[in-house]
Amino acid sequence: xISSMTGYGSASRQVSLGTGVVADLQVECRxxxxxxxxxxxxxxxxxxxxxxxxxxLTTQSLSRGKVEFRAAWRINxxxxxxxxxxxxxxxxxxxxxxxDRLDALYTLQERAxxxxxxxxxxxxxxxxxxxxxxxxxxxxxEGWITATVEAGRAALDALMNSRQAEGKALVTVLTxxxxxxxxxxASIEPKVPGYVTQYQExxxxxxxxxxxxxxxxxxxxxxxxxxxxxxxxxxxxxxDVAEEFARLKTHLNTVRTALAxxxxxxxxxxxxxxELNREANTLSSKSVSEECTQAALELKLLIEQMREQVQxxx
Numbered sequence: 001x002i003s004s005m006t007g008y009g010s011a012s013r014q015v016s017l018g019t020g021v022v023a024d025l026q027v028e029c030r031x032x033x034x035x036x037x038x039x040x041x042x043x044x045x046x047x048x049x050x051x052x053x054x055x056x057l058t059t060q061s062l063s064r065g066k067v068e069f070r071a072a073w074r075i076n077x078x079x080x081x082x083x084x085x086x087x088x089x090x091x092x093x094x095x096x097x098x099x100d101r102l103d104a105l106y107t108l109q110e111r112a113x114x115x116x117x118x119x120x121x122x123x124x125x126x127x128x129x130x131x132x133x134x135x136x137x138x139x140x141x142e143g144w145i146t147a148t149v150e151a152g153r154a155a156l157d158a159l160m161n162s163r164q165a166e167g168k169a170l171v172t173v174l175t176x177x178x179x180x181x182x183x184x185x186a187s188i189e190p191k192v193p194g195y196v197t198q199y200q201e202x203x204x205x206x207x208x209x210x211x212x213x214x215x216x217x218x219x220x221x222x223x224x225x226x227x228x229x230x231x232x233x234x235x236x237x238x239x240d241v242a243e244e245f246a247r248l249k250t251h252l253n254t255v256r257t258a259l260a261x262x263x264x265x266x267x268x269x270x271x272x273x274x275e276l277n278r279e280a281n282t283l284s285s286k287s288v289s290e291e292c293t294q295a296a297l298e299l300k301l302l303i304e305q306m307r308e309q310v311q312x313x314x
Contacts, residue, residue, distance in 0.1 A: 002265055003314045004166035005033045005065035009158025013147040014076065015046075017139040025073040025144075027151035029159045033312055034066035043148070047071040049141060050148035057153055061160060063264050064314045069155070071148055101132045163314070170309050171259050174269075177306050178252050181299060188295040189245050195288050241286050244279045248299075251276050255306075266313035273307040 008030050015023045025047070039058055041051050054069055105127065113119055127133060251272050258265045258272070280303060284296035 001164050001262055002167045002171055002259065003160070003163040004170055004312045005031060005163065005266070005314050006166060006312060007031045007159045007161075007163035009155040009160070009162060011151045011154030011158065013151040015073065015139050015143050015147045017075075022076040023073045023139065024076050025071065025147050025151055027148060027155045028070045029067065029152065029155040030070075031062075031065040031067045031159055031163065034064060037062055037064055038066040040066070040068040042068065043071045044073065046073070046138065046141075046144045047148040050145045050152065053145070053149045054152045054156075057149075057156055061156060062314070064266060067159075069152060071151075098132060101130075102127070105130055105133065167313065170313060173309055174259055174306055175256070177302050177309075178255055181248075181252055181302050184295050184298055184302075185245055185248055188292060191289075191291070192241060195292075241283055244283045244286070248276065248279045248283075251279070264314045266310060269310040269313060270307070273303060273310055276303045277307075 008028070010026065010028045012024060012026045015025055017023055027047075037059065039055055041048075041054065043051060051069075058067055105122075109122055113121075122130075255269060255272055255276075258268055277300065280296055280299040283299070284293060287293040287296055
């Protein structure tokens with residue numbers, strides 16, 4: 001199925017930190033447009049060892065897009081009370097205080113206040129945030145890796161589902177645009193031969209007016225008619241857009257075939273947009289009527305709309 005390059009997915013897992021403490025781990029996966037596959041990771045230290053596995057999972061599933069994984073976790077406030085029937089908070093869930101580090105910090109504060117008597121004392125919050133004072137439960141590295149990879153895989157699956165849903169919607173939009181372009185071509189193509197006939201009639205009328213009142217021999221009249229026919233032929237060659245219409249229709253059929261297929265089609269369609277635009281420009285340069293010029297402009301506008309949408313396809 002054709003997919004877009006933008007999407008989002010998230011998943012969560014729990015990690016045991018020991019002593020009945022559980023962490024809730026949340027992994028998010030986001031993707032936006034990119035010509036190639038560009039991976040980024042914003043993982044906390046506990047989850048960083050899972051990056052190679054997440055990278056491998058992504059490269060096996062996606063070929064284009066800028067994809068970013070983010071992971072964050074927090075202590076589950078209810079984990080330490082599970083099965084205890086008690087609403088009291090287990091202090092192990094908050095971490096253990098290092099008595100030695102706390103004593104050392106107290107001594108440092110006293111010495112600092114001897115030198116700076118007007119300095120205020122540390123607050124409880126500042127003390128608890130001091131490096132090494134609180135030893136928070138961290139769990140085993142293997143547990144973090146397993147949980148991060150599982151959550152990352154689930155988030156990636158959700159991302160791919162969202163990309164496929166958006167890709168399906170884009171296919172509908174692009175199909176509708178190709179239908180509009182078919183209609184424009186079908187309406188203007190049959191009218192081109194009429195422009196040649198109109199030119200011949202106008203040229204003949206102009207020459208007849210310029211020669212009015214003059215007596216022409218049969219030979220001169222035949223020569224003038226030959227000249228008119230030559231001018232008409234040159235005009236017909238100059239405004240001949242049969243090849244442009246044929247190539248436009250061929251490219252549109254190729255677009256429809258690509259949209260009906262499976263797998264990555266973004267780069268192929270991007271190339272087809274360039275080809276369609278080239279033919280529309282030629283059609284505009286050869287235009288000999290307001291209607292034809294307007295048709296060429298409408299085609300170019302629709303091609304630009306398609307190109308913008310194609311940029312989002314994988």
